[in-house]
Amino acid sequence: MSNKNQERLSSAADAVFMRRAMELAAQAEAEGEVPVGAVVVHNGVIVGEGWNRSIGHHDATAHAEMMALRQAGQTLQNYRLVDTTLYVTLEPCPMCAGAIVHSRVGKVVFGAHDAKTGAAGSTMNLLSYEGVNHHVVFEGDVLASECRAQLQAFFKRRRAEKKAAKLAARQTSSDV
Numbered sequence: 001m002s003n004k005n006q007e008r009l010s011s012a013a014d015a016v017f018m019r020r021a022m023e024l025a026a027q028a029e030a031e032g033e034v035p036v037g038a039v040v041v042h043n044g045v046i047v048g049e050g051w052n053r054s055i056g057h058h059d060a061t062a063h064a065e066m067m068a069l070r071q072a073g074q075t076l077q078n079y080r081l082v083d084t085t086l087y088v089t090l091e092p093c094p095m096c097a098g099a100i101v102h103s104r105v106g107k108v109v110f111g112a113h114d115a116k117t118g119a120a121g122s123t124m125n126l127l128s129y130e131g132v133n134h135h136v137v138f139e140g141d142v143l144a145s146e147c148r149a150q151l152q153a154f155f156k157r158r159r160a161e162k163k164a165a166k167l168a169a170r171q172t173s174s175d176v
């Protein structure tokens with residue numbers, strides 16, 4: 001098999017796993033959370049899945065990546081997730097990037113960049129930080145436009161809902 005074929009195969013697999021992460025992001029959205037989803041893959045098999053659950057769990061650490069890492073640790077019965085790839089729809093934040101390094105994840109594949117808190121190059125690069133001995137290979141922009149559209153649609157809808165609620169409140173107060 002030529003390298004070119006391998007590359008094509010690997011990117012087709014990337015798309016499959018990223019689409020699963022997007023399904024999990026939709027699950028987060030259905031629960032009223034910011035839509036971010038993540039999967040951890042080991043030997044071509046999903047061993048951990050997670051979606052953003054911070055609000056529902058009253059837990060600021062319940063990001064999609066953290067949930068997926070926790071489940072992968074249980075599946076593999078190991079806190080070291082060596083030779084795994086983590087797929088996530090949005091560039092990991094500093095907390096998740098730290099957890100990814102601690103978990104010894106081999107590679108991160110993410111969808112949309114996060115200009116505000118992204119820790120895989122956008123604001124800082126904690127995945128391969130000089131002075132930290134474990135470096136995580138990463139690749140962004142995988143199905144980026146679809147991942148970004150999912151987030152943008154969520155925030156657009158939420159803004160519209162807030163506006164409608166404000167309008168309704170004004171209406172009620174003027175009725176009084």
Ligand SMILES: [Zn+2]
Pocket residue numbers: 063064065092093094095096097
């Ligand atoms: Zn995070």
